[in-house]
Amino acid sequence: MIELRSLPELCIQRRRESACSTCGAREFSVCGSLAPGDLAELDAIAEHIGLQAGDPLVHEGDAATSLFNVTSGSMRIYKLLPDGRRQITGFLFTGDFIGLASGDTHAFSVEAIEDTSLCRFRKSEYRALARERPALESALLNRAAHELSAAQNQMLLLGRKTARERVATFLVDLPDRDPARPSVGGVVHLPMTRSEIADYLGLTIETVSRELTKLKTAGIVTLLSLHSLRVEQPERLRAIAEGVQERSALSA
Amino acid sequence: MIELRSLPELCIQRRRESACSTCGAREFSVCGSLAPGDLAELDAIAEHIGLQAGDPLVHEGDAATSLFNVTSGSMRIYKLLPDGRRQITGFLFTGDFIGLASGDTHAFSVEAIEDTSLCRFRKSEYRALARERPALESALLNRAAHELSAAQNQMLLLGRKTARERVATFLVDLPDRDPARPSVGGVVHLPMTRSEIADYLGLTIETVSRELTKLKTAGIVTLLSLHSLRVEQPERLRAIAEGVQERSALSA
DNA sequence: CGAGTCGTTGAAACACTTCAAGGCTTGTGG
DNA sequence: CCACAAGCCTTGAAGTGTTTCAACGACTCG
Structure with a gap:
């Protein structure tokens, strides 16, 4: 149980x-x-x-x-x-x-x-x-x-965070979860599909995809492949995850 | 912790x-x-x-x-x-x-x-x-x-249920939580405010209030006071809580 | 090469939130 | 006892973030 x-x-x-x-x-x-x-x-x-x-x-x-x-x-x-x-x-x-x-x-x-x-x-x-x-x-x-x-x-996260905050939180927390695959140089390994990420964060796959794209466009992460990405600006990602709003950017 | x-x-x-x-x-x-x-x-x-x-x-x-x-x-x-x-x-x-x-x-x-x-x-x-x-x-x-x-x-509940399902789940589960105040005849005691219910269910107070009103209008519950109500149709309430959709009614 | 799966992107729809107003209850003081 | 303020709740109307619907692109596999 x-x-x-x-x-x-x-x-x-x-x-x-x-x-x-x-x-x-x-x-x-x-x-x-x-x-x-x-x-x-x-x-x-x-x-x-x-x-x-x-x-x-x-x-x-x-x-x-x-x-x-x-x-x-x-x-x-x-x-x-x-x-x-x-x-x-x-x-x-x-x-x-x-x-x-x-x-x-x-x-x-x-x-x-x-x-x-x-x-x-x-x-x-x-x-x-x-x-x-x-x-x-x-x-x-x-x-x-x-x-x-x-x-x-x-x-x-599920009750009070926005879609962007949820995705950011996920990317911040995931690397620490798998002791067998420690994060090196900000690279995050995502063994799961978008559908699984969505069902974990209480979102749809489309929303997850869109928010990842926005984080990429803002220069906060780089998508290396479907199942790995690199965090370029960890402090901004963490700020978003905690709900500290950014003035401009990322709006669109 | x-x-x-x-x-x-x-x-x-x-x-x-x-x-x-x-x-x-x-x-x-x-x-x-x-x-x-x-x-x-x-x-x-x-x-x-x-x-x-x-x-x-x-x-x-x-x-x-x-x-x-x-x-x-x-x-x-x-x-x-x-x-x-x-x-x-x-x-x-x-x-x-x-x-x-x-x-x-x-x-x-x-x-x-x-x-x-x-x-x-x-x-x-x-x-x-x-x-x-x-x-x-x-x-x-x-x-x-x-x-x-x-x-x-x-x-x-927070990731996948609708507002109505959340409120119904809350009303189904709450009576079993307090051993000091067992539910008698379907009467549910709500010591907390609407604001607390909302923050528990990941909703706003307005949505909680509206959904309670709809459950009342549908004849599923009776509001006795601000802090107590009676469940009139437990099986319908349970069905809603589990996400089993009702065809008609309750729509508005 | 075609089928299938998975992911991305756009446009429309909608569930819930936000904003706003008013009602009910409670407590306090004149 | 009434007036009034302060909470709390309800209800309506407008706004919006996310979902839904739809199309297309990328990759894998037989």
Whole structure:
């Protein structure tokens, strides 16, 4: 029922002795300052999964028996209305958790955006381990706290920001989300489509496209390809994201 | 940094031997199935606080040294943009927690809507207790999970629902939020103003007022007073909330 | 090369906001 | 007890940011 995102600085990567025979994954990430003993036990109950772009992982209404940790790639988590309207509530990257909630069914769907690998923990085994190792539970609570804070920021965006502010906020925040692909020289990697960005920001694809074009025309960003751009004026982008209006320019 | 709301069914009320000498509060609520020993220890470190309508509890940017549990009344939790635009990210009622996050400053503000009483726990004391009593940490994680699920629902509302669907959703969900004031015969108590409802739903006060009027005209609700109404046709209200469009009526 | 998917751009439509006026309620002071 | 000011809410009319509808361009794949 819930999904917990990592903060890069809280993540430590632990390399396995050898690649998993099933899926080839070589590492998995856990959050917080876990002791080596905790890591070893966590490792012991992990099962590796590989997904191709577009593959579903969980579907709204599914029984929630497992807990997942993304080890590479990116995913979308979303909710649907009966008529098909979609709200993407988050993108998941390396280190993010999925499905920690206490309920017995998922209240959202999760699909792979690109080829993605994960670790799966059976919830029963995980809970048993968490009882023995309180640091695990504590680390998860920390993640939940950060995730809630991010959710509040997103509510502010969806409820009160203009289209331009939403797109700017998205470009400012995204680079910090994926620890596996740190931003270099202001280059932002966008694995998702315009449609996914739109459904994440509560806009249409046309509006996203138009606002990106305006940011480009204003010289604030340069579009390198459909899935990457470079931020040329980070301070202006940040100002727009925070709702600090610019007098002229960008109006048209 | 985070705020955790209770689910009524998870809350147990525990009556104190006598009223608190400072504020007069007689009970506080904790979540989950805590053992009597845990309750007693929690009780021992609790400090009682009373607020009047409008009083602030925490301000965005404040150092986060305490953790609060609402024992009566209602509060608003919100974030602001520099130009004053406000997004209320949640309303808090009896049993709800405030400030569980790990960070050292609050990322939101909290104010009392009506006269409200709370229990305060010093974070350091609480964490020490949680280390000894894992059930406490576990109960908080459950709360965080439910809160995250609610946040995802709100993102769906803010990003993809129409004004009418938002107001309908609000009226459907609100009665279940306050365990201290259960809904009887479809009567919904609204302690907050239209302005607060608007800032919660990402609308203006005029739009909220108009949509309430339309629901009244359609015979779906009856306005009893400014701060209470009765739902006459719950199934129609629920259908609207879920985005199931009605053919005719309600159009104007 | 044609089909399909995804993205961009323009024009028209519309849902919601903004601006404006008035009503209702509450509290205060003469 | 009434007058009056101050909030809060409702309602109407005009304005606008975003959506919807439509066409076209770019890229990928068989």
